[in-house]
Amino acid sequence: MPAELNHLDYYRLPWNYADNGISWLEPTTDCNLRCEGCYRDPHGHGHKTLEEVRADLEVFKKLRKSDCMSIAGGDPLVYPQIIELVSMIKDMGWKPIINTNGLALDEKLLWKLKNAGVYGFTFHIDTSQKRPKVTAATEIELNELRLHYAKMLAKVGGIACSFNATISDKTVHEIPEMVRWAQDHADIVHTVVFILFRSPSLTGNFDFYANGEKIEVQDTYKEAEWGGERTLMAPDIVEKIREADPMYEPAAYLNGTANPDSFKWLLGNRIVFNGKTMGYVSPRFMELVQTFDHLFTGTYLAYADPKSVSRGKLAAFFIGLVDKQMRKIFFNILKASLFNPLKFFLPAYIQSFMIIQPVNFEPDGRQDMCDSCPDITVHDGKLMWSCRLEEVKNFGAFVQTVPVK
Numbered sequence: 001m002p003a004e005l006n007h008l009d010y011y012r013l014p015w016n017y018a019d020n021g022i023s024w025l026e027p028t029t030d031c032n033l034r035c036e037g038c039y040r041d042p043h044g045h046g047h048k049t050l051e052e053v054r055a056d057l058e059v060f061k062k063l064r065k066s067d068c069m070s071i072a073g074g075d076p077l078v079y080p081q082i083i084e085l086v087s088m089i090k091d092m093g094w095k096p097i098i099n100t101n102g103l104a105l106d107e108k109l110l111w112k113l114k115n116a117g118v119y120g121f122t123f124h125i126d127t128s129q130k131r132p133k134v135t136a137a138t139e140i141e142l143n144e145l146r147l148h149y150a151k152m153l154a155k156v157g158g159i160a161c162s163f164n165a166t167i168s169d170k171t172v173h174e175i176p177e178m179v180r181w182a183q184d185h186a187d188i189v190h191t192v193v194f195i196l197f198r199s200p201s202l203t204g205n206f207d208f209y210a211n212g213e214k215i216e217v218q219d220t221y222k223e224a225e226w227g228g229e230r231t232l233m234a235p236d237i238v239e240k241i242r243e244a245d246p247m248y249e250p251a252a253y254l255n256g257t258a259n260p261d262s263f264k265w266l267l268g269n270r271i272v273f274n275g276k277t278m279g280y281v282s283p284r285f286m287e288l289v290q291t292f293d294h295l296f297t298g299t300y301l302a303y304a305d306p307k308s309v310s311r312g313k314l315a316a317f318f319i320g321l322v323d324k325q326m327r328k329i330f331f332n333i334l335k336a337s338l339f340n341p342l343k344f345f346l347p348a349y350i351q352s353f354m355i356i357q358p359v360n361f362e363p364d365g366r367q368d369m370c371d372s373c374p375d376i377t378v379h380d381g382k383l384m385w386s387c388r389l390e391e392v393k394n395f396g397a398f399v400q401t402v403p404v405k
């Protein structure tokens, strides 16, 4: 049974088209892996020159504020000038975040990236990938690989560590174990994101049009058996996370462009102390963080550094002065250190579990996209949804859906 959630109970992130937490840069379409359900053609346009990438960044500078710049692709670590690019992004005022499958990363490269100013990594690891020398057949078996990267980042230090996994009908049952694993490593695993798999056959019965012409989308969006037979929605995932942690409660969201009550981005932040969940932060906590960050830095916060996420106790104390849910978390921490007051000095970590529910199609053909898309990218000098860029490249326009009569 999917969880019953009311969007009005949560904080609607203030992110918008022009002023957002995140922007999305693609310096390359090349990749050293092939994930099922990947929406980018790996044999596409290859690497952009550094000057072309700078031009994309200038478009962002002109049109949109954001806290961080996700460097994606393709895989950005196969981009030959990745070090120069990271330092260019930092110099232009964004936190550089590398979205990678991790395959090309070793400690030597990590040090170079850190010295260039990398702020965080989001590793995309899941069973939709066929990794050389990795025999894992389940998401749970992949936890060892996830831990390898989390430990590598922790050893170098000072870098935010997130993991993405695309989740399909066939892997959704593994979420509770993935959550338990992440919870056991809250000191070095800062964020886990579950991205729900989409493919044309799961969308419903539609004809597809671009520029007024009927088109076929099968070559653009390859079907994958891995995707299963059911379209997953955010409440399905909340239910699964709660199997591992019944306290799980989201605090903030982005709604859909067709439905104000759909959860396109749904975020819950756990405060963990001495290995145990003390509670999940309140919507008001999220509101205060976003408001104050914007007030003092001029942008909405998307990525926090590892030092800040180890200050959960301080956050619970100060925001607890004005918020009941955070006060409760602070008292839970006090209770947990009652019989051993020295424990009180242990850090309390803030760990995020997030769900991304990409496009859904309404029966009347309307498309429910993420309102205030954070992963918007630049194409031909314009801002466009990165998840559907291939449509523009292949058909010259975003695809429209019309119910089959």
Ligand code: SF4
Pocket (backbone or CB within 6 Å): 264, 357, 358, 359, 369, 370, 373, 374, 375, 376, 385, 386, 387, 388
């Ligand atoms: S609209 Fe597409 S690109 Fe934008 S955040 Fe949603 S899934 Fe990502």
